[in-house]
Every structure is written in structure tokens, then in C-alpha cells.
Amino acid sequence: MVIPLLDAIAIQGKTITVDALLTQRKFADYVVEREADYHFTVKNNQPTLRQDIALFFENRQAPDFIDITPPDHGRIETRKIWTTTALNDYLNFPHVGQAFLIEREFIEKKTGKWSHDIAYGITSCTPVKANAEKVLKTNREHWSIENSCHYVIDWNYNEDRCRIRTGHGPENITRLRRFAVGLIKSKGAVCVAQKIRELVQNTRLVFDYLKMTKNSCAVGCS
Numbered sequence: 001m002v003i004p005l006l007d008a009i010a011i012q013g014k015t016i017t018v019d020a021l022l023t024q025r026k027f028a029d030y031v032v033e034r035e036a037d038y039h040f041t042v043k044n045n046q047p048t049l050r051q052d053i054a055l056f057f058e059n060r061q062a063p064d065f066i067d068i069t070p071p072d073h074g075r076i077e078t079r080k081i082w083t084t085t086a087l088n089d090y091l092n093f094p095h096v097g098q099a100f101l102i103e104r105e106f107i108e109k110k111t112g113k114w115s116h117d118i119a120y121g122i123t124s125c126t127p128v129k130a131n132a133e134k135v136l137k138t139n140r141e142h143w144s145i146e147n148s149c150h151y152v153i154d155w156n157y158n159e160d161r162c163r164i165r166t167g168h169g170p171e172n173i174t175r176l177r178r179f180a181v182g183l184i185k186s187k188g189a190v191c192v193a194q195k196i197r198e199l200v201q202n203t204r205l206v207f208d209y210l211k212m213t214k215n216s217c218a219v220g221c222s
Helices: 001-007 023-031 048-054 130-155 167-184 192-200 205-212
Strands: 017-018 037-042 064-073 075-084 098-108 114-123
Touching: 001 023, 017 130, 023 037, 037 048, 037 130, 048 098, 048 114, 048 167, 064 130, 075 130, 098 130, 167 192, 192 205
Parallel strands: 017 037
Antiparallel strands: 037 114, 064 075, 075 098, 098 114
């Protein structure tokens, strides 16, 4: 369904980022034919591709770029990226400009707990068009969309486990959920989850929050 969706959008000169599910050769061809670039995560749905990239970076040395994020939400994040063009002609995937590995480390400030994960990927952007810093930035921007939209929907509405599956039900209910989250954000709420918890306990507060009555209070409406 993603190709018909993008047919209606001007993507020339853009970089298209997707989840690993859409790391597909046909989709890569489509993006490049539209004069855009792709930035794909590589996981086990493309096992040979993943293994080839992982093997190349197995004995990696110093990273090409390091990004340390200031403490946010009580944790410090460090991101390291390695890139290469050595696999461009070897990988069985079209239009590869470079392959990359991203290593993320997380430290919880209160507990000192340390964790890390590794992500592999490919992009049609050559190093001339996107250096290591830019590739890492593109990757972060993809997950910022995921976290600010899809994660919020699933966390607050448990959407991934929704059992509405027939007719137009799934489409209608997901539109309503996104409308609700967008409405709450438009009012300046810092935490969507907290605001939902407040509003669900008091129907009148909902009307006041949305300013839907003549005597809606000004206090607590922002």
C-alpha cells in the first residue's frame, strides 16, 4: 500500500525512511525512480543482507561520528555510527550508496543502568550527499516520528492489540485516535498520557478543555 500512497506525494529530492518491513528491492527501485533517496533499516526479514552488513562491521574500529545527547527524561544517550561504501557492489540490493551500523548506548541517571542496541541499515545516499553525521541525523528523525506519533497511539490506546478488524472499523478508529492526540497536542499539553488520564475521569472537564460551552473555565484549559 505504500507505493500508491507515495504516488500522490511529491518526493523528488527527499529521503524516504521506513521500518524494516518495507526494506524491499521493489520499493527501493520505486523510490530511486521517483528521483528520491531511501534510508532503510535492515533486520531479519532480509537475513542475508543483514548478515553481510554485520560481518563487515564485526571488527570495526573508531566510529565515523559520535553524538552524545544531553540528559533527557532522566537518561544519557550516546550514538555512534560507522559507514562504508565497500559493500555497494557486493550487496544484493539495488541502488546502495552506503551501508551503516549504528550503536546506541543508554544510561539511566537515577539507577546507573546501562543498555545498548545495534541497528544495521542501507541508504541510496552516497557519502557526497550524506556523510556519517547526516545519515545518523536521518535515522534519528525517523524514530522521532515513530516515538511522537505511533508510540503515543499504541501506549495510550493499545492500538497494536485492537481487535477491530472488519469493514472500515480499523481505519475509522485509528483516525479518531490520531485526531484526539492531535487535538490534545494542539492545546499545548506537554504529556499526552497525563492529559488523557485527567480528562477520562471527568466528562465536564473535557468540554472545558475543548472550550465547547459558553461558561468553559479558563483555568486548566491550556
